[in-house]
Amino acid sequence: MAEIRFSEDEKAQIVRRIRLYFDQELRQEIGRFDAEFLLDFFSNEVGGYFYNRGLSDAQAVLSNKIDELGEAIYQLEKPTEFRK
Incomplete structure (x- = not known):
């Protein structure tokens, strides 16, 4: 995992929140x-x-979106004589 880094503005905002919490x-x-x-x-x-x-x-x-997409594609299938 890469080191978690914040921009200077993000860090300043987080530091302000920490100080306010304390x-x-x-x-x-x-x-x-x-x-x-x-x-x-x-x-x-x-x-x-x-x-x-x-x-x-x-x-x-x-994963949920992929399942939904798979279901939507299945719904588009046209009936044929062949079954999967």
Whole structure:
């Protein structure tokens, strides 16, 4: 798996959300550096779990769509003397 990377804008937004969470939910102030460190930790240590879940979800959606497409194609078949 490739390393999870965020653009500078994405990283800044995530860091702001982390700092806001700490302030509002934990009643603790956390600096930008500490929030970036925490983001890097979660990206490296648990990001793969979220990434893999996303891939699994995407695979399930794709599989369902392929099944639907197969059914739609089957519905288009014309009756003939030959059976499969």
